[in-house]
Each structure stands twice: as C-alpha cells, then as structure tokens.
Amino acid sequence: MPAIVIVGAQWGDEGKGKATDLLADRIDYVVKFNGGNNAGHTVVVGDQKYALHLLPSGILTPGVIPVIGNGVVVDIEVLFDELTALSSRGVDVSRLLVSANAHVITQYHRTLDKVTERFLGKRQIGTTGRGIGPAYADKINRVGIRIQDLFDENILRQKVEGALHQKNHLLVKIYNRRAIAVDEVVEDLLGYAERLRPMVADTALILNDALDAGKTVVFEGGQATMLDVDHGTYPFVTSSNATAGGAATGSGVGPNKLDRIIGIVKAYTTRVGAGPFPTELEDESGEWLRARGFEFGTTTGRPRRTGWYDAPIARYASRINGITDFVMTKLDVLTGLETIPVCVAYDVDGVRVDEVPVSQSDFHHAVPIYEEFPGWSEDITGARTFDDLPKNAQDYVLAIEAMSGSRISAIGVGPDREAIIVRHDLVN
Numbered sequence: 001m002p003a004i005v006i007v008g009a010q011w012g013d014e015g016k017g018k019a020t021d022l023l024a025d026r027i028d029y030v031v032k033f034n035g036g037n038n039a040g041h042t043v044v045v046g047d048q049k050y051a052l053h054l055l056p057s058g059i060l061t062p063g064v065i066p067v068i069g070n071g072v073v074v075d076i077e078v079l080f081d082e083l084t085a086l087s088s089r090g091v092d093v094s095r096l097l098v099s100a101n102a103h104v105i106t107q108y109h110r111t112l113d114k115v116t117e118r119f120l121g122k123r124q125i126g127t128t129g130r131g132i133g134p135a136y137a138d139k140i141n142r143v144g145i146r147i148q149d150l151f152d153e154n155i156l157r158q159k160v161e162g163a164l165h166q167k168n169h170l171l172v173k174i175y176n177r178r179a180i181a182v183d184e185v186v187e188d189l190l191g192y193a194e195r196l197r198p199m200v201a202d203t204a205l206i207l208n209d210a211l212d213a214g215k216t217v218v219f220e221g222g223q224a225t226m227l228d229v230d231h232g233t234y235p236f237v238t239s240s241n242a243t244a245g246g247a248a249t250g251s252g253v254g255p256n257k258l259d260r261i262i263g264i265v266k267a268y269t270t271r272v273g274a275g276p277f278p279t280e281l282e283d284e285s286g287e288w289l290r291a292r293g294f295e296f297g298t299t300t301g302r303p304r305r306t307g308w309y310d311a312p313i314a315r316y317a318s319r320i321n322g323i324t325d326f327v328m329t330k331l332d333v334l335t336g337l338e339t340i341p342v343c344v345a346y347d348v349d350g351v352r353v354d355e356v357p358v359s360q361s362d363f364h365h366a367v368p369i370y371e372e373f374p375g376w377s378e379d380i381t382g383a384r385t386f387d388d389l390p391k392n393a394q395d396y397v398l399a400i401e402a403m404s405g406s407r408i409s410a411i412g413v414g415p416d417r418e419a420i421i422v423r424h425d426l427v428n
Ligand code: GDP
Pocket: 008, 012, 013, 014, 015, 016, 017, 018, 039, 040, 041, 042, 043, 044, 293, 298, 328, 329, 330, 331, 332, 333, 411, 412, 413, 414, 415, 419
C-alpha cells in the first residue's frame, strides 16, 4: 500500500499531525497537498511539543522526505521561520522539496484577507488571516505568483504588476488602505529566491518515480472535509480541496495510485471560525469538552467551538473521500462522562433527515437527534490494545464505527506518540 492519504473528516484539528507522525517511521515521503499556514498540527514527541503550520508533520521523522506540493499556497517568510525554528531544535530539515508550481502568499494577500473579513461584518468567515483565500482567488483568477516566478525577475515583476493593478484600486478606494508598491513586493520575493532555489523541484515527477519504485508516500491533508471549498459548509470553508481528491490534483499523482484513504475523526466534534455546527454545545458541557480536550487553536489560539460526535458527518466524509479507515482520536477526553450523546440523524423542520442535508439553509437549522451511550470513568490513557479499554468505551467505538461508514482502525487515547491503539495496520 504505497500511497496513503490522510484527511480530516470533520472541521479540522482532528489530530492529522499525530496520525502522520504515527506512520512516519514507515514512510519515505510526506506531501502536503493543500492549504498553507492556516493549518496547525501539534505533534508530541517525548517531552517535546511541536506546532507545525506550513510544513508537513512527517518532517519530524529522520529519513522522511517532506514535500510541499503544487496545491499548497506558500508564505515564504513563514516557511523559513518554521525551518529555522525546527533546525534550532535539532530537526533535520535539509531534505525539504517545494513544488515549482505552488503559489505564493504575499503581503497583499495577507492584507486583503484581513480587510475583506472586516468588511463582511456579521457575515465574516473567521479566517485565520493568513492570506489563504486571496492567494487561492488569484490562482483561480490566473493572476497568482508561483514559486518558479521567483527565478525570473522580469516575469515576476510583470505578474506582480498585473496582480496589484486592480488590488491597489480596491485597497485605496474601497478599503481605505495604502497602495502596495510593486517594487516592495518584488524585492521582498527576490530576497528569498537564492535560499529557496535548492529546495525547488518537479515534485510531481519525483513522487511518481518514488511510487513506481515501490516507496511509501503519505499525502497529508490540511483542514478537513467540512472545510473543503466544494464539499464543506460553503461559504464557511477554506479555499482549497481538503478532501482526498485534492491529494491527486495538489501533488500531481493520479487518483488510481492512491491506495488507502485514512479519515481522522475526533471522538467528539470541534470547529474554529463561523458556520453551521449542529451538535455544538453552548453550555457547560461544551466548556467541559474544551477544557478537557484543550481545544484552543494551534494557529490563532482561538477557543474552538465544541460539540458531540456527529455520525452523519462522518458518513458524509466517508463517501466524499472514499475513506478506507478511520483513526479516531481523543477518546480519552470523554472519560468521566456518565452518558455520551451521539448525533445519529437530524430533525429538519419536524422531518427526520439521516444524512447531511444538501441545502445549506436546512443544515443551518438542523437539530441533532441523539442516542445516548453509557460512559466510563477508568483512565484509558495507558490502553494499548482494544481489549485494554473498558467495556463501555469499546461499545462506544463499535457503535460509532457501525454508524460512520468505514472501519475504525486506530484509536487515540492521549496526545503522546505512543498513546494509540492500532486495530488494523494502516500501512500494509
Ligand atoms: P490537526 O490539525 O488535525 O493536526 O490537529 P491539531 O494538532 O490542531 O489538534 C489536535 C490536538 O489533539 C493536538 O493538540 C494533539 O496533540 C492532540 N491529540 C491528538 N490525538 C490525541 C488523543 O488521542 N488524545 C488527546 N488527549 N489528545 C490528542
């Protein structure tokens, strides 16, 4: 099983970083295929805690070749900051490869992200403010800057001029901000070119060759299914394809090469930013989950919204991604609850709806229909086999597995690297 895709099956922060790290000592390459430094993956290795944003989590494992694919938007300053911070902690970052076709996040994308959010007022999305949406908008509008443009000053200047022509009118006349000088942006980008040059490669060619040679490649998704620009809760989404199809387009590897699609779910649900969230708890149970699960954003530090497990969402993710295996994380967080509600369907205007409604308006006022499962009070953080779990915890996992559309192959019982129960091998 050489090509393994890891995707978030809810609204992000499911523990994708930990899942990648779990596989990392058995893989050769790890590819980030979508998003940018809006992602935040926390990986705990021994007494060391790492927060990764732009770099794929597999970079922490010696010998793995990390790749930033063409589907990523790269803030180069952030890239170098992250590389410097990791190498100062002894992580070897020298093997990183960056696609020549990846797009660049510049100063004007960050500025536009912030001003457009402010102007949306009550309708704001709650973006991470990293310039992600404006950079992808430029890509689709065909006025984006690609990594390879940094090596041709004339082309770079022309493209920055083209991009700023309209944007400066917007910034000055609509948003009341100062115009951004072409020279400033060009110089800024050119300043990174020589340091970047050795990392830049035809990553699609390298990855295809690696797969042909029988190497193992993990495609690590940022964000998640419900934040996907096509399949998520639009417009309250990110601007890329965070679902499994994005692994193919965002890396240049054909979809028929993808062998295994691993969906990561939390044993409950969280969301950062605005948008519908049927099982959200705005009471002390929600506070309890937030405190117990330490649910604060890795990127922006914002408190995450919290709620119970939503089975229709997991089934939806299972379909949209073609999930072969789920990894369920954070089961330990639920320890101590007398009963645990799980959303099994929704009530939409008095009608029972078993699947995620296609109408966004319906989803906005879908009321969860819950089934209650008995909880457990034993500490499960030391469990390493399914049989080590208390009977009620086993039953909770099995019930969720039956409702979620794919088997649950691993269960997280704590943030540490070792705190995992593997039921089915995720690589072979
Ligand atoms: P990602 O964006 O999907 O990689 O997830 P984040 O790193 O943003 O958020 C997941 C958080 O949960 C991190 O702080 C992890 O260290 C932590 N975590 C992952 N798996 C488990 C688990 O099984 N139990 C507990 N208690 N924490 C976990």
